[in-house]
Amino acid sequence: MLINNQTATKTSRASNHRISAAMRGQDATLERLRVDRQLEEALTHGPDPLHLAEVFGLDEKTAMRYADSARQLLETAAEQNASGGPQ
Incomplete structure (x- = not known):
């Protein structure tokens, strides 16, 4: 969720233009x-x-990709912890 001075008191979302301008030049x-x-x-x-x-609100294929990536990261972290490797 992105909140700015225009959307803080409303339920509408920030415009793409305003967000893009604020993010320009950022990593x-x-x-x-x-x-x-x-x-x-x-x-x-x-x-x-x-x-x-x-x-x-992801479609099933996208959700499965994120779940697979998370599962791999969690398994790698568990393996490193079990072997005493870097954390």
Whole structure:
């Protein structure tokens, strides 16, 4: 969710133009923020594609891709922790 001085007191969303202007020249893009948020949700609440589809309105294939990516990251972290590797 993005909130600015125009949308803080309303229920409408910020315009794409206003958001793009604010993000211009930044390393973070709206797409990167969206992808990061969806992957974080999958890591935090478990790699459940049904949950991801419901929360973000994703189609099933996209939700399954995020769940698979999260599952791989979680398994890699568990393997590294079990072997005493970097955390």
